[in-house]
Amino acid sequence: MLKKLLKKIISTASGRTKFVMAVIGLSVALLLILSAVQIQANYNELLHGKTNTDSTANFLVVNKQVNNQTINATSLSDEELKQLQSQPFIDGVGNISASRFKASIESYSSTFPFYTDIAFETVPDAFIDIQPKDWQWDENADFIPLIIPNMFLDIYNFQFSVSQGYPQITPDVLKMISFKINLQYSNGQKVSYTGRIVGFSDRISSVMVPLSFMEWANKRFGNSLSNKPSRVVIKTKDPGNPELVKYLQNHGLTADADKTRFSKYRQIVNAIVGVSWVTGAAMLLFALLIFTLFIQLTIASCKTEIQLLITLGASPKQLKSFLMQQFFPFNLIVTCVVLIIIAGLQYVLYHFLQQQHIFLQPYLSLSTIASAIIVVLVLWWVNRSTIKKYIRI
Amino acid sequence: MQIKLENIIPIPLKENLQHRSSDIWNTHQVFNAGEWVKIKAPSGTGKTTLIHFFYQLRFDFEGNIYWDNINTKQINVDSVAIVRQQKLSIVFQDLKLFGNLTARENIEINRVLQQPYCTSEKIDEMAARLGITSILNQKASLCSYGEQQRIAIIRALVQPFEFLLMDEPFSHLDNNNKNKAAELIAAECSERNAAFVVTDLDDNNFFNYHRKLIL
Numbered sequence: 001m002l003k004k005l006l007k008k009i010i011s012t013a014s015g016r017t018k019f020v021m022a023v024i025g026l027s028v029a030l031l032l033i034l035s036a037v038q039i040q041a042n043y044n045e046l047l048h049g050k051t052n053t054d055s056t057a058n059f060l061v062v063n064k065q066v067n068n069q070t071i072n073a074t075s076l077s078d079e080e081l082k083q084l085q086s087q088p089f090i091d092g093v094g095n096i097s098a099s100r101f102k103a104s105i106e107s108y109s110s111t112f113p114f115y116t117d118i119a120f121e122t123v124p125d126a127f128i129d130i131q132p133k134d135w136q137w138d139e140n141a142d143f144i145p146l147i148i149p150n151m152f153l154d155i156y157n158f159q160f161s162v163s164q165g166y167p168q169i170t171p172d173v174l175k176m177i178s179f180k181i182n183l184q185y186s187n188g189q190k191v192s193y194t195g196r197i198v199g200f201s202d203r204i205s206s207v208m209v210p211l212s213f214m215e216w217a218n219k220r221f222g223n224s225l226s227n228k229p230s231r232v233v234i235k236t237k238d239p240g241n242p243e244l245v246k247y248l249q250n251h252g253l254t255a256d257a258d259k260t261r262f263s264k265y266r267q268i269v270n271a272i273v274g275v276s277w278v279t280g281a282a283m284l285l286f287a288l289l290i291f292t293l294f295i296q297l298t299i300a301s302c303k304t305e306i307q308l309l310i311t312l313g314a315s316p317k318q319l320k321s322f323l324m325q326q327f328f329p330f331n332l333i334v335t336c337v338v339l340i341i342i343a344g345l346q347y348v349l350y351h352f353l354q355q356q357h358i359f360l361q362p363y364l365s366l367s368t369i370a371s372a373i374i375v376v377l378v379l380w381w382v383n384r385s386t387i388k389k390y391i392r393i
Numbered sequence: 394m395q396i397k398l399e400n401i402i403p404i405p406l407k408e409n410l411q412h413r414s415s416d417i418w419n420t421h422q423v424f425n426a427g428e429w430v431k432i433k434a435p436s437g438t439g440k441t442t443l444i445h446f447f448y449q450l451r452f453d454f455e456g457n458i459y460w461d462n463i464n465t466k467q468i469n470v471d472s473v474a475i476v477r478q479q480k481l482s483i484v485f486q487d488l489k490l491f492g493n494l495t496a497r498e499n500i501e502i503n504r505v506l507q508q509p510y511c512t513s514e515k516i517d518e519m520a521a522r523l524g525i526t527s528i529l530n531q532k533a534s535l536c537s538y539g540e541q542q543r544i545a546i547i548r549a550l551v552q553p554f555e556f557l558l559m560d561e562p563f564s565h566l567d568n569n570n571k572n573k574a575a576e577l578i579a580a581e582c583s584e585r586n587a588a589f590v591v592t593d594l595d596d597n598n599f600f601n602y603h604r605k606l607i608l
Contacts, residue, residue: 002505005498009491308489311450313477313506313552316470 006322009305010298022287022294023330029287030338030375033280034368038342040273041365042349046358047238047266058239059127059203060255061096062248063231070252075228080251084234089244092235094127096204097214101221102184105195107177112166118181120146121206122214127233132199137213144181144195147208153200171200186223204233242267284375291379292386295327299390306391316391323387331379339364339372394461394480394555394588396424396447401456403442410439416606417443419456426555428588429600434608440592441486443608444560447590448483449473478507482554484562488545492534496525499533500548510553519547522577523570538565546574550581557582557589563599575599 062084064074076084085093099120106115125131134145157168174197181195201208209217236244239255248255299306306319343364350362402410402419410418417432418439424430434440445451446458449465458465460476468476490499500516520526523543528536533544542565549557557578563571579600582589591600592608 001501005494005502005505008494008498009502305491308491309502310470310474311489312503313474315474315478318474318506 003322003325006309006319007326009309010302010323010326018294018297022290023334025283025290026287026331026379027334027338029280029283030335030372031341032276033284033375034338034342034372035345036273036276036280037371038346038365038368039276041367042346042360043269043273045360045365047240058236059129060234060236060239061204061231062234062253062255065252065254074230076230076232077228081229081232083251084232087244087247089238089241089247090234090236092126094124094233094235095229096121096123096206096231096233097211097218097229099209099214100218100223101186104182104184106180106182108180109177118207120209120214121204121231122209122211123204123233124211127203127235128208129201129203130199134196134198135210137210139216142194144193144209144213145198146195147199147201148197149205149207150200150202151205175199183217183221185221240266242270288379288382291327291331292382295323295383295386296390299323299387320384320387320391323391324383327387328380328383331383332376335372335376335379339369342368395426395459396556396590397459397462398422398424399457399459401446401454401458403439403446403451404453404455406439406442407455413438415608417608422606424556424588424590426588427586428603429582430588430590431597431600431602431605432590432592432608433594433596433605434592435594438608440608441560444483444486444558444590444592447558448477448481479553480555481558482549482552482556483558484545484549484560486560486564488538488541490533490541490544490548492532494533495530496520496533496536496540496544497529499544500551503548504551507552509551511551516547516551519550519577523547523573539567539570542566543570543574546578550578554585555587557587559589559591561593562591563593571599 064070064076066074081093081095084090103118103120104115105118107113125135128147130147132145132147135147137143137145153169153171153174160166161168177196179195181193182190183193184190234255238244309319310316346360346364347362350360353360398417399421400419401417415438416422432440432443434443442451446454449458449468452466460468460481491502494502497516501513504511504513504516517526517529520529520543523546525540525543525547528540533541536544542562546562549559559578562578563574566574578589581587589600
């Protein structure tokens with residue numbers, strides 16, 4: 001009964017249109033700011049979620065750009081390696097060391113004769129994408145295992161064999177063929193070993209030998225040139241990270257362009273999400289202002305009535321809680337409606353993206369709900385402090 | 394409830410009042426619980442001002458006023474509200490009704506501002522006694538002064554109180570209605586064992602006053 005009477009006394013003076021405008025302003029602002037949070041959450045999930053990436057880590061081969069300044073000086077110094085290792089977006093760095101001796105490879109078979117000079121590279125096993133069972137080297141054995149890039153076999157099968165009229169070779173067949181590998185001392189004397197391809201790599205585009213063999217061979221046959229690596233493999237969770245790409249650029253380094261290209265799209269998405277955040281925050285500020293003004297106007301327009309109520313014995317506390325009940329529920333309703341709308345959109349988006357094999361959560365993210373709660377608290381505080389300020393007698 | 398005045402004098406009227414003799418201004422005066430007091434006051438002597446001091450609507454006075462031995466200068470707004478809801482009721486000279494509420498709503502709001510003292514039917518009963526049943530659902534702003542005055546009287550009586558302040562409560566009523574209103578007020582005050590202070594320009598004998606004072 002008291003509420004009904006208070007409502008009749010207080011609401012008669014305030015404008016309906018202004019109230020509707022205040023509510024609409026608030027709704028749009030909340031929609032923008034909460035959508036921004038939800039988009040950010042979706043985006044993070046797409047980037048780091050398990051369902052969307054094949055492996056949690058990615059490997060990039062990084063080397064200095066070869067240009068007029070860096071010709072013959074592309075090796076990476078200890079300092080540079082240390083710096084690279086200390087970057088937060090790099091989880092590991094594996095040196096690719098090159099052989100420092102002359103070597104050649106030739107076939108045993110006279111029906112398929114070939115001979116070529118060759119150089120090897122090596123990298124710690126953890127940085128190689130395959131771990132074949134024969135990838136072992138023993139000093140006393142005569143056998144050297146090799147991993148070659150997949151690309152080499154493709155070049156042979158789809159270019160060379162066609163042009164020369166040779167038969168195509170399957171990876172399994174190639175793995176069964178032994179080659180003669182000649183290693184040369186610095187004085188020109190040669191020692192021969194048997195080599196065999198044990199696997200094909202997609203990651204590193206060179207002929208690789210086990211690290212232990214490389215260390216041994218460099219010591220024995222090496223010509224004591226620099227032992228600093230020219231190339232390294234880096235392990236990173238996110239090759240599209242704009243920070244990583246920027247770092248590489250600033251330090252004159254290059255990496256597989258294909259993997260880092262995503263970084264550009266991410267910068268664009270980041271910018272869009274950022275704009276949405278700023279717009280939402282600005283709108284929220286304005287909406288709060290509108291709502292504050294609306295409350296002020298309502299109170300100002302029935303100041304006499306409020307004064308009389310207090311004269312008759314209504315306590316300021318009673319009036320404050322009544323006014324709070326008048327204004328705050330609308331804020332709550334708006335927030336709930338906006339959350340429901342965003343939840344609906346998220347559900348639609350989930351179904352739509354599922355068809356494209358992109359997997360999102362069908363529900364609102366926790367951060368969106370948390371943000372909504374924070375916004376409600378801010379609204380509550382703004383409502384309360386405005387009412388408190390204007391119900392002074 | 395007891396109200397005690399201690400050397401009070403309204404600041405705007407200080408010059409005029411200091412050279413006059415008065416039972417109230419610049420004296421000690423105690424209004425005890427259950428005591429019915431009439432204050433006769435010629436125009437311009439600060440009658441309404443005094444009532445507003447009693448009710449804590451104005452503070453421009455020198456001296457002290459005590460509500461149950463508590464100096465009113467030390468009471469905060471929320472406590473004032475509680476006293477007005479529970480102990481102190483008033484009939485204003487200028488009535489102070491909400492023009493856009495009906496007569497009944499004007500009365501009702503004072504009934505429900507606190508835990509109601511009487512039932513809603515009691516309003517009808519009192520309205521019947523004062524002859525304003527027919528205008529209960531009419532907007533207060535459309536009622537005559539006489540009707541408004543009776544609405545204001547009933548409004549003051551539907552809340553709990555120990556002390557009733559009345560500022561020329563019958564100024565717009567004819568003798569017949571004055572008597573009916575006085576009877577109702579006397580009955581309600583007796584029932585509650587409440588005190589009252591009524592101000593008037595002239596002498597009258599509407600109530601069995603314990604004391605009569607001159608402002």
